[in-house]
Amino acid sequence: MRFDLITLFPELIAPYLEHGVNRRATQQAGVQVQFWNPRDFSDGGYRRIDDRPFGGGPGMVMLAEPLARCMDAIRQARGEPQGPSQGAGAVDAAALEQRAPLVFFTPAGQPLRHATVAEFAASAHGAVLLCGRYEGVDQRFVDAYVDAQLSLGDFVLSGGEVAAAAFLDAVLRLQPAVLHDAQSHAQDSFHPQLDGLLDCPHYTRPVTWRGQVVPEVLLSGDHARIARWRRQQSLLISARLRPDLLAQARREGRLSQGDEQCLQAGDE
Secondary structure, eight states: OEEEEEOSOGGGTGGGGGSHHHHHHHHTSOOEEEEEOGGGGOOTTTTOOEEOOTTOOSSOEEOHHHHHHHHHHHHHHHTOOOSOSSSTTOOOHHHHTTSOOEEEEEEEEEEOOHHHHHHHHTOSSOEEEEEOOTTEEOHHHHHHHOOEEEESSSSOOSSSHHHHHHHHHHHHTTSTTTSSSTTGGGGSTTOGGGTTOOOOOOOOSOSEETTEEOOGGGGSOOHHHHHHHHHHHHHHHHHHHOHHHHHHHHHTTOOOHHHHHHHHHHHO
């Protein structure tokens, strides 16, 4: 699996990949991460990659041409078909299936969810990640080259590097042999094994900490009882903190009669 990152500031992301889970993914699980600076594909001695927006207004806009040249170089390095993904002059649909999608991190993108992360984690091609800066990217490049737009939430960052790092972290930890326990991520919040709900609370030693005691059920050794407690806590926490997740699970028929009884008992 390979990821290519288009960024003006690779030094913001590179150190993040040198530690912990991400380090195991890149050094042991065979995930490749390459950085590309669009300044290397710009014209003139100043290697300019931005200009003032048409129509006036504050800030600067990233130029389309250096980004297009950068994308062509990435496709060539990957051995993939070059050219736009959409619109006039686009490569044919069959060729698009043979190359990695270009993902642009932008407030206009779809919220990043576990299902999307899992889809990229299972992909054979990986992705090309575009980290925007300034006021944005020339829309003509977005229209012609971008395959997917993603957002971390309803807020604005100084650039796409933080979003790209978060995306990579989420994808890399799902790679085989990256986590010490291969089933660890299956118990994560939002995972289908938890029906998309929040995870339950977790406790460790000591049994009593500053007057607070670990729930007795977790010390019982009764695994069936512990499993029921964890499911109950997952349901109740989701109902309290993320009722939207619970509502979606209901709509999709993922809650059992026992789940509903548990929720009703928790409201009493």
